[in-house]
Amino acid sequence: MKKLYKVLTLIICAIVIYSCSTKKDTVINRNFHVLNTKYNVLFNGEQAFEKGIKNIEDNYTDNFWKRLPLEPIKFDERNIGELRLGTPGNGFDNKEDQKNKPATPFDRAEEKAVKAIQKHSMNIGGYEKNRQIDDAYLLLGKSRYYTQRFIPAIEAFNYIIANYPKADLIYDTKVWRAKANVRLENEKLAIETLKLLVDLDKNEEDLSGVQLQSAHTALAMAYEKTDTIQKVIDNLKKSVGLANNEQSYRNKFVLGQIYSELNRKDSSRTIFKLLAGNKKTPRKYRIHAYIELVKNLEKDSSNLGLIGKFKKLIRNSDNRKYHNELYYHLGVLEEKRDSIETATDYYIKSLEAKKNNNYQKTYAYERLGNIYFDKQEYLLAGSFYDSVLQATSEEFENEKRIRRIKRKQKGLNKLRSFEEVVKTNDSILKLTKMSSEEQTAFFEQYIEKLKEDEEKKRQRLANSQNFGNQLASGSSFGGNKGKWYFYNSQSKGFGKVSFTKVWGDRPLEDNWRWSDKTAPSEESEENEETKKQDNSRYEVATYVKTIPTNKEEIKALAKDRNEALYQLGLIYKEQFKNPDLAIEKFEYLLTVNEKPELKLPINYHLYQLYERISEKEKSEEKKNLILTKYADSKFAQIIREPNTKLSTDDEVSEIDKKYKNIYSMYKFNMNEEAVNQIDNLGSEIENSELIAKFALLRALCIGRYKSKEEYKKALEFVAFKYANQIEGQKANEIIQLLK
Structure with missing residues (x-):
C-alpha cells in the first residue's frame, strides 16, 4: 500500500512538472498556464489596476468653470513622451531605474502583467497558445498609459494588434492605442486608425455600444487637439446614445459646454435641461447642469423658476458640498434681477460655505468687488480684488480675467494711497489753521x-x-x-x-499682582x-504738541496733498471713467493749489470733463480761460487745432527714442555703455523734459558697476538737482535704503 502511494505521488509530481513547461502544446499545459495566468497573476494585476483607477477618481477634481476634459485625468505635459525602456526590444522597464521611485498601483499592475507574460506565455511555432496573454499585454499597455509612459504603452498595444488580430479585445486595444497617440500629439494617426475602426464596424457590426462610444470619445479627443470643433461635436453627438454609463453623461455635458462657447444658447440649454431633468444623471453633472442653465439664460427671461429650483437644491442636505456654487449662482440670478443687496448676501454665503475651493472664491470676490466698484466705493472694491489675487493659485494667475483684475487693482492701490494722503494731510492742515x-x-x-x-x-x-x-x-x-x-x-x-x-496672561507665581510686589521688577516698571x-x-x-508748527513742514504737507489730489483726478478721469469724482478732485485742487504751473493742466482736464458730461456752460468757461490767459500754450493749440499734430512732437519723440534705447542697455546690463551714451548727449537733453529721467538712469547704471560711494554721490546729485520732481524723490528714497 505504501509502495502504491509513493508511485501515485511520483506520477502526480511528474504530471505537474510536465504541465509547467511552456514549450509543450498539450491540453494539460495550456489549461495549467491559462488558469494560473487568469486566477493568480493577472487577477492580482487587475485588482491593482482597479485600485489605481479608484485613486484617480478620488483625487481628480473637475473644474466646471472650464470645459471639462473628455477623459477625467490630468497628465504632466512636461513629461509626455517619457521613455523608460530596459533591454532593447523587450519593451519592459529596467527595474534598476525604478528603485528609488515609490510604487503606484499601476506599477504593481504592470509588474503582474510582465510576470504573466514572462512565466506563462506559450509562444510555440509563432503562435500564442495561452489565450490570457493578450489580456496581460492590454493590462501592461493600460498601466503604462496611466503612468504617462505612452511610447512603451503603444509598444504593448501594437504587440496585441500584430499577434492577436482576432482577439475579443482587439477593438479596445486599438482605441487605447489611439488615445496614447493623442497624448503624444499624433492626432492625425489616431484619427486615421479610429475612423478605420468605426467604418469597419458599419460593415461588420462587431463593436459593442461601449466600444463604439469609446471610439467616438477618442475621436472627439483627437479632433479637440486639432481645433476641429465641428468634428468634436459630431463625434460627441454619436457617442452619447450608445451606452448608459458615466462617460455618456460626461460627453453630453461637454457637448453642452461647447454649444455655450459657440454662443449656440438654444442647443446648450436643451442639453443641460435634459441632464438636469434626468434622475439617473450623476449628481455632479445634474447640479452643474442647473448652474450651466444660469450661464446660458436669455437676457429677457424670467429667473424666478430657477431661483426656486436653486433654493430647493440648497435645502437638500445631500448637496452640501455644492453650496458654494449654488449660493454663488443664486447671487448671479438675483443680480440679473437688480436685487443687488440680496445678491451680495448670497455671494457672502458662497464664501462662507464649509466645503469650498479657492478658484470658486475668486469669482465671488470678483462679483463683490464689481458691485462696490459700480457703487463708486472704490476702496472697498479694492479689498475684494485683493482677495481675488490672494485666492488665485499659480496655475490660474495668467488667465485673462485675473490679469484684468491685477490691472484694475493696481489703479485702486494707487487710489487708496492717494486718498489716504489727502484725508490725513487735510486733517492736519485744518488743525494747523485753528487757534489754540x-x-x-x-x-x-x-x-x-x-x-x-x-x-x-x-x-x-x-x-x-x-x-x-x-x-x-x-x-x-x-x-x-x-x-x-x-x-x-x-x-x-x-x-x-x-x-x-x-x-x-499671568505666570503662576507669588505676588502675581504687580502693585502688591515689595520689590519693583523690570515688568512692573514697564507696567508703570x-x-x-x-x-x-x-x-x-x-x-x-503733535501738530506741526514749522512752516516748511506745513508746506510739504500741503504739497503732498495737492499732488495726491491731482493724481486722484487723473485716475478717476482716465482709468475709472468717473467724470463726477474727477471734477470734484480737480475743482477742490483749484481752491487749494498755490502752484501757478498746475492751474493750466487742471483747467484743461476740467474742460475735457465738462465736455464729456455735456456741461456746455462750464466747458466754455474753461475753454475761454485757456484761450485767453494761456493762448501760447500747447493746451490752447490743441483746443484751436484738435486735428493738427503739435510742432514739438518730433523733437520729443526723438529724445524719447534715445531714452528708450539707453534704458534697454540698462536692462541688458550694458551699464558702462549706457553712462557713456548719456554723457555724450550733453546739450541735446539740457532743455528736455526727460533730463531728470536721464540723470536718474545714469545713477542707476553707476550703481551696477561702480562702488557704493560713487553710486551714492550720483544719487545725491539727482536728489538735490531735481528735488521737486519724482526722479529726485526716488533718488532720495534709494539713498535712505542705502543708509
Whole structure:
C-alpha cells in the first residue's frame, strides 16, 4: 500500500512538472498556464489596476468653470513622451531605474502583467497558445498609459494588434492605442486608425455600444487637439446614445459646454435641461447642469423658476458640498434681477460655505468687488480684488480675467494711497489753521468720546464677569446647581476669559499682582510706563504738541496733498471713467493749489470733463480761460487745432527714442555703455523734459558697476538737482535704503 502511494505521488509530481513547461502544446499545459495566468497573476494585476483607477477618481477634481476634459485625468505635459525602456526590444522597464521611485498601483499592475507574460506565455511555432496573454499585454499597455509612459504603452498595444488580430479585445486595444497617440500629439494617426475602426464596424457590426462610444470619445479627443470643433461635436453627438454609463453623461455635458462657447444658447440649454431633468444623471453633472442653465439664460427671461429650483437644491442636505456654487449662482440670478443687496448676501454665503475651493472664491470676490466698484466705493472694491489675487493659485494667475483684475487693482492701490494722503494731510492742515482755543476744544471733544468708548468696553467686561459670578453662585445653567464653581466647566471658562481680559496672561507665581510686589521688577516698571502712556491719552497737551508748527513742514504737507489730489483726478478721469469724482478732485485742487504751473493742466482736464458730461456752460468757461490767459500754450493749440499734430512732437519723440534705447542697455546690463551714451548727449537733453529721467538712469547704471560711494554721490546729485520732481524723490528714497 505504501509502495502504491509513493508511485501515485511520483506520477502526480511528474504530471505537474510536465504541465509547467511552456514549450509543450498539450491540453494539460495550456489549461495549467491559462488558469494560473487568469486566477493568480493577472487577477492580482487587475485588482491593482482597479485600485489605481479608484485613486484617480478620488483625487481628480473637475473644474466646471472650464470645459471639462473628455477623459477625467490630468497628465504632466512636461513629461509626455517619457521613455523608460530596459533591454532593447523587450519593451519592459529596467527595474534598476525604478528603485528609488515609490510604487503606484499601476506599477504593481504592470509588474503582474510582465510576470504573466514572462512565466506563462506559450509562444510555440509563432503562435500564442495561452489565450490570457493578450489580456496581460492590454493590462501592461493600460498601466503604462496611466503612468504617462505612452511610447512603451503603444509598444504593448501594437504587440496585441500584430499577434492577436482576432482577439475579443482587439477593438479596445486599438482605441487605447489611439488615445496614447493623442497624448503624444499624433492626432492625425489616431484619427486615421479610429475612423478605420468605426467604418469597419458599419460593415461588420462587431463593436459593442461601449466600444463604439469609446471610439467616438477618442475621436472627439483627437479632433479637440486639432481645433476641429465641428468634428468634436459630431463625434460627441454619436457617442452619447450608445451606452448608459458615466462617460455618456460626461460627453453630453461637454457637448453642452461647447454649444455655450459657440454662443449656440438654444442647443446648450436643451442639453443641460435634459441632464438636469434626468434622475439617473450623476449628481455632479445634474447640479452643474442647473448652474450651466444660469450661464446660458436669455437676457429677457424670467429667473424666478430657477431661483426656486436653486433654493430647493440648497435645502437638500445631500448637496452640501455644492453650496458654494449654488449660493454663488443664486447671487448671479438675483443680480440679473437688480436685487443687488440680496445678491451680495448670497455671494457672502458662497464664501462662507464649509466645503469650498479657492478658484470658486475668486469669482465671488470678483462679483463683490464689481458691485462696490459700480457703487463708486472704490476702496472697498479694492479689498475684494485683493482677495481675488490672494485666492488665485499659480496655475490660474495668467488667465485673462485675473490679469484684468491685477490691472484694475493696481489703479485702486494707487487710489487708496492717494486718498489716504489727502484725508490725513487735510486733517492736519485744518488743525494747523485753528487757534489754540479751537485746538483745545477739538481735542477735549475727542477725549470725551474716547472715554465713552472705554466706559462701554468696561461695562461689557463687567457684564461678562457678572454672568460668570451667577454661574459660580449655583445657577442651574448646565445642570450644575449647588455644585462648586470649578466643577462647572462653563463657569470656569467664563472666569478664565474675564481674568485674562482684566489681568492678561499671568505666570503662576507669588505676588502675581504687580502693585502688591515689595520689590519693583523690570515688568512692573514697564507696567508703570504703560499706565503713564494710557493716562496721557486723556490729556489735551499730548495731541496739541503733535501738530506741526514749522512752516516748511506745513508746506510739504500741503504739497503732498495737492499732488495726491491731482493724481486722484487723473485716475478717476482716465482709468475709472468717473467724470463726477474727477471734477470734484480737480475743482477742490483749484481752491487749494498755490502752484501757478498746475492751474493750466487742471483747467484743461476740467474742460475735457465738462465736455464729456455735456456741461456746455462750464466747458466754455474753461475753454475761454485757456484761450485767453494761456493762448501760447500747447493746451490752447490743441483746443484751436484738435486735428493738427503739435510742432514739438518730433523733437520729443526723438529724445524719447534715445531714452528708450539707453534704458534697454540698462536692462541688458550694458551699464558702462549706457553712462557713456548719456554723457555724450550733453546739450541735446539740457532743455528736455526727460533730463531728470536721464540723470536718474545714469545713477542707476553707476550703481551696477561702480562702488557704493560713487553710486551714492550720483544719487545725491539727482536728489538735490531735481528735488521737486519724482526722479529726485526716488533718488532720495534709494539713498535712505542705502543708509
